[in-house]
């Protein structure tokens with residue numbers, strides 16, 4: 743199986759990241775994923791990442807266990823400057 747990598751362009755979150763949207767263009771969400779779907783994809787070897795608007799640098803997004811015990815997603819803390827997944831705008835319905 744060929745591994746895929748998906749650029750995250752938007753995020754729906756409450757206390758945790760609930761859903762992320764991916765797409766080739768930062769302003770356009772092509773596909774909406776539940777966090778649980780993203781965990782499964784990452785376990786399968788696929789990658790999700792964000793892109794810094796200022797530098798173009800990428801940061802991997804990884805499963806993360808919150809202090810409350812819930813599984814959620816976060817950006818790799820070693821890579822984040824202004825490309826943290828939680829700072830992305832909310833998703834609109836894919837069109």
Ligand SMILES: [Zn+2]
Pocket residue numbers: 757758808809810811812
């Ligand atoms: Zn929590």
